[in-house]
Amino acid sequence: MYDFLQQIWPTLWPTLAAIGVILAFVPVLGLYMTFIERKLAAYVQDRLGPNRVGPFGLLQAIADAIKLFLKEQVIPDHVFKLLYFIAPTLSLMTAMFALVVMPFGPVPTDYTSGFRYIVAPGIDIGIMMMIAISSLSAYGIILGGWASNNKYSLYGAIRSCAQFISYEIPLGLSIIGIVVAAGSLNIEHIVAAQGGDFWNWNIFWQPLALIVFFTSALAETNRLPFDLPECEQELVGGFHTEYGGIKFVLFFLAEYTHVVTVSFLTALLFFGGWHFPGLSGPVDAGLGGMLLRTFVLVAKVSMVVAFIMLLRWALPRFRFDQLMGLAWKGLIPLGLVNLVCVAVVFTFDLPKHLLSFTAVFLFVASLISARNLQSTINMPRSAGRPKAGSILSEVTV
Amino acid sequence: MSTETKKVKTVKWGAEPKLGWVEAMYLPAIASGLMTALKHAFSGKTTTRQYPDVEPVIPANYRGVHRLNRDEAGRVKCVACYMCQTACPANCIEIIAAPAPKDDPHWKDRDKFPETFTIDELRCIYCGMCEEACPVDAIELTSVYDLTGMSRQEMIFDKEKLLAVFDETINSGRDPIRTNRGALGPASEEASTAKQGPPPPGRGRHG
Numbered sequence: 001m002y003d004f005l006q007q008i009w010p011t012l013w014p015t016l017a018a019i020g021v022i023l024a025f026v027p028v029l030g031l032y033m034t035f036i037e038r039k040l041a042a043y044v045q046d047r048l049g050p051n052r053v054g055p056f057g058l059l060q061a062i063a064d065a066i067k068l069f070l071k072e073q074v075i076p077d078h079v080f081k082l083l084y085f086i087a088p089t090l091s092l093m094t095a096m097f098a099l100v101v102m103p104f105g106p107v108p109t110d111y112t113s114g115f116r117y118i119v120a121p122g123i124d125i126g127i128m129m130m131i132a133i134s135s136l137s138a139y140g141i142i143l144g145g146w147a148s149n150n151k152y153s154l155y156g157a158i159r160s161c162a163q164f165i166s167y168e169i170p171l172g173l174s175i176i177g178i179v180v181a182a183g184s185l186n187i188e189h190i191v192a193a194q195g196g197d198f199w200n201w202n203i204f205w206q207p208l209a210l211i212v213f214f215t216s217a218l219a220e221t222n223r224l225p226f227d228l229p230e231c232e233q234e235l236v237g238g239f240h241t242e243y244g245g246i247k248f249v250l251f252f253l254a255e256y257t258h259v260v261t262v263s264f265l266t267a268l269l270f271f272g273g274w275h276f277p278g279l280s281g282p283v284d285a286g287l288g289g290m291l292l293r294t295f296v297l298v299a300k301v302s303m304v305v306a307f308i309m310l311l312r313w314a315l316p317r318f319r320f321d322q323l324m325g326l327a328w329k330g331l332i333p334l335g336l337v338n339l340v341c342v343a344v345v346f347t348f349d350l351p352k353h354l355l356s357f358t359a360v361f362l363f364v365a366s367l368i369s370a371r372n373l374q375s376t377i378n379m380p381r382s383a384g385r386p387k388a389g390s391i392l393s394e395v396t397v
Numbered sequence: 398m399s400t401e402t403k404k405v406k407t408v409k410w411g412a413e414p415k416l417g418w419v420e421a422m423y424l425p426a427i428a429s430g431l432m433t434a435l436k437h438a439f440s441g442k443t444t445t446r447q448y449p450d451v452e453p454v455i456p457a458n459y460r461g462v463h464r465l466n467r468d469e470a471g472r473v474k475c476v477a478c479y480m481c482q483t484a485c486p487a488n489c490i491e492i493i494a495a496p497a498p499k500d501d502p503h504w505k506d507r508d509k510f511p512e513t514f515t516i517d518e519l520r521c522i523y524c525g526m527c528e529e530a531c532p533v534d535a536i537e538l539t540s541v542y543d544l545t546g547m548s549r550q551e552m553i554f555d556k557e558k559l560l561a562v563f564d565e566t567i568n569s570g571r572d573p574i575r576t577n578r579g580a581l582g583p584a585s586e587e588a589s590t591a592k593q594g595p596p597p598p599g600r601g602r603h604g
Binding site: 040042043044045046047048211310311313314315362363365366367369370371 | 416417418419420421422423424427430431433434435437438439440442443444445447
């Protein structure tokens, strides 16, 4: 036994250390993201935000955590107890499990030994596993909504289910182009392919993929323009109506973990990961270089997180048919078009920056969509329906 | 049949505005929404009032907690004439008068003085009529706005408490003895505050 441990220790300790880092940072990060989000919301709305607990309100997150952990555990009579308890745990578990293949610092592609900024380095199905696992998080929400035995929760869960299924497709489609270019599903390889020049970042030759990816990833996180499963104006609280205290925290933490995952993925897949112009040489050369690259990656991720939070206060919520329409009529065709363009460019060995013109297809799509929308608006709903163009016109029959 | 024609006349249909291809792309609207959010985020202007830390500026004609004024000799100015009690629309003032001790030179300028003077601060509607009615400027409303208490009994102010309010507020600079016999009443202070323009919208009279 001892010999066996001694034998696997060189590969075991970096994994344990990385797991420790993730387990330690994700809950704290989730807590502080609520604080940052509240602050940001306050600034956008010309308020001050939490500022009573500690300097600048920095201890507010801790106070919130203590309050939520000490809350009475209320279990409604009408819930299905087993699933009721499993759902939040499953939700957080799947959210955290997706972080296994996510590098949170520079990881060289020629992985040998020692500490690497990733729990499982060198996994060849990296990005596919991530998407597969993160789509499992729908189970947490659906089970929670079902076990709550409450119509609003169930509505939220059903919406969530439909939304997850619809947005998985454009999410996958948008990534394929990048995977084709890097020639690997391994996230380390995808990031390594973006090294060197600034213009090698995927955003500069796959802008359409970025838009499709980011939109559908936002829908996967249940964040505001797409937070139909929990929209409080219609569904009380959606799938977590019946949850309080620590069980609610788990759901909440799962949502923020998803935001972190999506932000990391956006930074890694489209914004060059830990690469930055001027930072050259092997990624694990020295401690300074590694820390600098970690900083670059974290800075990019923070920008994306801030952008996601800002979007929440800039955009109204989609209606459910609009949400479905956006996925099936907008993002999936765009993703397919992007995929075809990538295939054409790589089959005929054309310069890959030609692909930046795929963004033009967004204009084409909007033209078609505008035409369709006009025709639906002008379709006579009743005999007394006025012509479009006048906001209010009196009915003449 | 007649109701139907009426319906046709009154019902208005709203038509959705035309959606051009630029709007159908969503991105320009998202960009402008983000710009608005960012503009507010970095404007540095906040409308939050940090109330317990920063107290609001109370206008001079604010009607807060009552006080009973003292004269130069430190006596209560009130002559127990019952004018305020009569004027009070909420019946919150209760005065019991006592004859002033005639042989005392200290009290020889008046016939009566209030033995008790109680105001139920919870019943009061802070209309300021007592202040208007008082012929000797004895009762006044101060700008003290944060009156609290732990019991109803505590909120019934007697003479000593009302005089204590005077002692507390007279040197604060915000509540001078405002009315003078022969001069205009407190309502005229509207004129001086009116020059400052109306209070900012949505913030009430608290300034």
